[in-house]
Amino acid sequence: MKKLIKVFLIVAVFLQFVACENKEDITLFNQNATERLNERSKELSDILLSSEYGWKAVYFTDSTQLGGFTHLFKFKDLKNVDMASDFDEDTSIISSEYKIELGSTISLLFTTRNRIHLLSDSDNYPTAELRGQGYKGDFQFLYYGQENGEIIFRTNRSFEELRFEKATALDWSDLAKNTTMRANLTGTIDSSLFKLLETNDGSTIEKFDFNYDSASRFSIATSTDVSSEETISLAIAYTPTGIIVKPALTVNDQKLSVFTYDAGTGNFVATGTSGVTATIGSTDIPPLLTDDYKDLLRGKPETGFAYIAEYLEFAPTNSGLFLYLLNEINTGLPQGVAIDRVQFTFNDGSSNYVVYTFTGGRAPIFHFFTTTEDKVKKSIILTSGRWTDQNGTRINRPAYLKNLDDQIMNPSGLYVKKENFNIAFSNDIYTFTSTTTPFRITTYAFQ
Template identity: 60%
Template sequence: MKLKTIINYLLVAILAVQLVSCDNKETLDSPFNATPTERLNAKQKELNDLLQSSEFGWKAIYFTDTTQLGGFTHVFKFKDGKVDMASDFDDDTAVYPSEYSIGLGSTVSLIFTTKNKIHLLSDSNNYPTAALRGKGYKGDFQFSYYGQDNGQIVFKTNRSFEELRFVKATATDWTDLAKNRAMIPNVVGASTRPLFRLLETNDGTKVSQFDFSFTAPSRYATANSIETGSSVTSNMGIAYTPTGIIVSPAVKVGTQKLSVFTFDAATGNFNATGTGGATASIRYSNKPLVLTDDYKPLLAGNTKTVYAYIAANLATAPTNSLLCNSILNAINASLPSTQKVNRVTFNFNDGANGSYISYSFTGGKATLYHFVKVTEDPVNKTLILTNDGWLGGSEPALLKDLDKQLLDTKGLYVKKESFRITFSNSIYTFTSASSNFRITTYAFQ
């Protein structure tokens, strides 16, 4: 073989060896050379270091199910498997210690291993409404880690795979939990303000209105468009803040989404502001946004109808106003301990008896009957009840305040509600047109 050929072969061999050497070095240096377990262990350490890195811990506003529940603020401080935790779930906003772990499975998870405030959301026996019986607040205590985004820790819930973000807490976040709780009466609505509320949006060119109803135990509000033929809703879960509320889903105003509402103490409104004139406001109204004809079957000349407030089932109805509850409580407090208001029944067009309100009691106290004449205000669509005499004599002093509300000279708004309470009977509410009185009843026809 010629010397030149031999040299060429040697050069090719040397180049091949160098290429193999470089390839082996790249393989050894590649992160893909790590085993799945090694990668999970690295991720586990990353999360644990991250959890312990914030001076004042982390804050999370946890919306467990925005189709029926609101948000609950939690703050956490992590250190070596221990976690201090507080929340605005209830009035107890104190800090409690417990334990956590970083779990390894198909992914890395944060697990709150011993009972603390966040477990109140996952307890199936702890439920805010009858519809959630056996489901609780649908919360989790295990969260899958999905990395970081703009300084926030991104998790997904184990049960529903919903995103949950931890943001760095401040020193005031821990003390603000009590201020969150102080905001609740403003969301529920003050007894000194009108009973009716609305959500009003303005995208800069069009104003839209939605009726607004809030249920405090579930922290959830329903808002339905009042436009004829419209089925648009803006239902929302509500989380409390020291200065107002955060809602989820956000309220759509044109092309924008508004989620942060600030409380205005002067008006009682909650206001959100976007750009280009976009606004949203939860405000009070002196009358229902939509006046119904639900009162008409109660007028003279129709068939017999009966509606009854039954204390055993309706005393805690969310549609009873604070004024109604306070009047009923005052009546009960004035009676012997064995006697309480049992029922308030509206009887309309009962043959020769006409129309009347009956008040019955427990403990053997006799039922009291107040006969009434029934007319209407067709413009304001109210039912007007006027005195037609008491069975057996004059008005009992015991019932003076309650009877005054039911015989409001401006009448009563009558509304067939869309929900049920305990039984399948339709729910009707009777609301004073001039005060903050509203009583909830079952329909018996």
């Protein structure tokens, strides 16, 4: 009998516990799906309006090939938002509209065009590989709650995490400094084309040839140690004082992501502890000299290389000076006529020549040259010869080609490099870079 009473007591206590639990469950599930979404919607609206200076997001749309873009948002009410970004030199504040959208989940949707839409425009792409994809950005963000004062979103298309952190007054006033940092990193049309990444683990320095594409804000660094195949890919975002990189650079087990600009040296420096550093700076000669030019010398098999405007205009390895000279030529030509190709042929029998071809029906022009090597610089020198039309008839050098052609025929020579990437096609990419000026042209190899 005592055992039976004990069992009844246990059951009674259990039922009372379950009853309490059920009351909480009833309270929770008294709300239907719509009510829960509405509550979640109000929660997000309240958060967006709660920050005095709005919110900041550094948006890496695809850190495997694109850098980050800083956006500032000030949500003024339940409909209107002010926005600014460092996408380009225009860091002004622009007003537009947004809404909190109810679907299978709650999302923040920017409904009228503003700076965030520059990343989602498929016709606005930074590299040939991203033709039709733009910057792979989004303008609708799914709400996933808060953490440590940040709002957690996921992008609607790619489901990548994006966090909004509270902005400050300085974030707005200093945004234009991001574009200054961009200029500091990329340089001007007269700046050296060669950049070096040095890592110091406290005892050993490693050097990398640092190739940076300003349009995509993405870099690939290749070890200068010929016995090493190490490469480092870094997505870059600008700050008022330097840059941040993603993923963080690992040096001696330390993660370095924040590089500060040193105006005295022009370097970007990340500092860890115990002597660990990483430095990005410029150099007057290529960090990694190659023997690729040797395949172009007299006596070698016939080879060809061509800059093709349709596919290589946006090549990250074209220099500002080359693009400037190309535009100078095209601007001076009749409407509908422009340079289509700059094509090099080496060892066609006993001949070497550059062919300039044009759109708009203009006939091609040939410039013949001879080659010699500079073993010290590891470069090739193209020495000017005769000019001809397509029929082989000698002509005078066209005045409009002088400035571009002078760079190619630089008496100090050209560095030749087989690059480690492709553009649009499987053809190897080769660059021809002046040894004395910031001139570099990107070509397909035809071998």
